[in-house]
Amino acid sequence: MKLFPLKSVAVWAMVLAITATSCSDKKASQLVIGNTDIERPHELVVVKRSVLETRLDSLPAGKYIILKQEGRPLVVQHDDRDGDGAWDEIAFLVPLQPGEKKVLDIEVSDAPATIKAAVLAHVRHKRKHADNTFGDDLPGDTVPAGQPATDFSKQPLPPFLTEGPAWENDKVGFRLYFDVRNGKDIWGKTTSRMVLDEVGTDTSKNYHAQADWGMDVLKVGKSLGAGSLALQMKDAGGKDTLVRLGGANMGSIVYQKIADGPVRAIFRLQYPAWKPLDSTNVVAVAEEISIWGGQYFYESNVYLTGAPAGSKLVTGIVNLHSHASKTIDTAGCEVLYTYDAQSENKDNLGMALLVSKKLFDSFITTPNANTDVQNTYAVALNTGNEPVTYRFYAGWQPSDPQFASEAAFRNFLSQEIKRSSPVTISWK
Numbered sequence: 001m002k003l004f005p006l007k008s009v010a011v012w013a014m015v016l017a018i019t020a021t022s023c024s025d026k027k028a029s030q031l032v033i034g035n036t037d038i039e040r041p042h043e044l045v046v047v048k049r050s051v052l053e054t055r056l057d058s059l060p061a062g063k064y065i066i067l068k069q070e071g072r073p074l075v076v077q078h079d080d081r082d083g084d085g086a087w088d089e090i091a092f093l094v095p096l097q098p099g100e101k102k103v104l105d106i107e108v109s110d111a112p113a114t115i116k117a118a119v120l121a122h123v124r125h126k127r128k129h130a131d132n133t134f135g136d137d138l139p140g141d142t143v144p145a146g147q148p149a150t151d152f153s154k155q156p157l158p159p160f161l162t163e164g165p166a167w168e169n170d171k172v173g174f175r176l177y178f179d180v181r182n183g184k185d186i187w188g189k190t191t192s193r194m195v196l197d198e199v200g201t202d203t204s205k206n207y208h209a210q211a212d213w214g215m216d217v218l219k220v221g222k223s224l225g226a227g228s229l230a231l232q233m234k235d236a237g238g239k240d241t242l243v244r245l246g247g248a249n250m251g252s253i254v255y256q257k258i259a260d261g262p263v264r265a266i267f268r269l270q271y272p273a274w275k276p277l278d279s280t281n282v283v284a285v286a287e288e289i290s291i292w293g294g295q296y297f298y299e300s301n302v303y304l305t306g307a308p309a310g311s312k313l314v315t316g317i318v319n320l321h322s323h324a325s326k327t328i329d330t331a332g333c334e335v336l337y338t339y340d341a342q343s344e345n346k347d348n349l350g351m352a353l354l355v356s357k358k359l360f361d362s363f364i365t366t367p368n369a370n371t372d373v374q375n376t377y378a379v380a381l382n383t384g385n386e387p388v389t390y391r392f393y394a395g396w397q398p399s400d401p402q403f404a405s406e407a408a409f410r411n412f413l414s415q416e417i418k419r420s421s422p423v424t425i426s427w428k
Helices: 015-019 049-055 406-419
Strands: 030-034 040-048 064-069 077-079 089-096 101-109 121-124 140-143 166-169 172-176 184-189 214-216 226-234 240-244 253-260 264-274 283-292 297-305 312-318 326-329 333-340 349-356 360-365 376-382 388-396 424-427
Touching: 030 040, 040 049, 049 089, 064 089, 077 253, 077 264, 089 101, 121 253, 121 283, 166 184, 166 264, 166 283, 172 388, 184 349, 184 388, 226 283, 226 297, 226 388, 297 312, 312 333, 312 349, 312 360, 312 388, 326 406, 333 376, 333 406, 349 376, 349 406, 376 388, 388 406
Parallel strands: 121 264
Antiparallel strands: 030 101, 030 424, 040 089, 064 101, 077 089, 121 166, 140 253, 166 172, 172 184, 184 214, 184 226, 226 240, 226 312, 253 264, 264 283, 283 297, 297 388, 312 376, 326 333, 333 349, 349 388, 360 376
16 A cells, blocks of 8 residues: 655644754754743653754764763653654653753764653554454554444454554543544543553453543544544535544555654554545545653644645544633634533543644534534644644643643643743754
């Protein structure tokens, strides 16, 4: 199967900062990270190998980067984005106080720094064996068109652990239904350890009930759940219609793991043969999902090929148990959010979508019956610029006291908007 390639994408807040400072011929031995006026407890910094090669005296093949602050090494993840066996990017987390400039010494080494550190991000996908155990974590997998949803009345375990790929960090987790539903769901967490290799392996433990690690907190139904995808377009008669990326016409789904902790986890989902309507051509879709330590969101970069002229990419939040949606409008971002006692545990859960103002088209509320996508507050996004990027947030009250009220959740989102602006990177 031939799949269209994906361009390497760094975190949206960092792309400009890195490329804007990578033009000088001066060779560097230090990396300087400058903050704005907002505290950033877990700022992800991503630097491409190509930039490092222009900045350092030498970076031979097979060598690694060590970063030190005042002599102490940081946890640096070396990620092979294109699968050629050589790393293409480094990723690391730094805490930054308002206005702080952090100076890191750069060393080139035969091996990464040896540091005992907690794993802060993880993605996994496992298939079930005939003996009802689950196999090893798969680097890639494909399901055919029409892959049915699990019928738990006929089988105790699904063909994939928790029904498909799952990703988590030290704060929150998510999963994808790897079948015709193609929906996204939320794991509320009350522990910082990685748990999704264990959850769902034992039928005597119900992950819809709260456990010491957390629980599945969301009912998705026929909605767009926790940031699932759809396309807003015109049908053959010229009528506006919203078509989910799912169902029999979706075609196959191809999963590929790109990076897996300790700092961040990345995977791709490709849909090479989606035919939204009988009257449309094939629309090829690729989604690259990232999660990293210290955050209550995942970030999605979506690529479309062959989308009808004027169509909009749509993503949304389930509203089965929320009373109203709210918005936050700023110069650079649009935020759609809900906050209610809407978890499956009947406690408070805030959910939000944060998008760039440049991509934003409109907010949508779907009907609750007689339509492909139901019970959803949604955001329509312009598809002219690629990738189409959004962040999906989940703030469950048992995870953190800052989600104990709507006012607190809104304040959290306001801080996140400020953090979405880039830090600066310079070289010494």
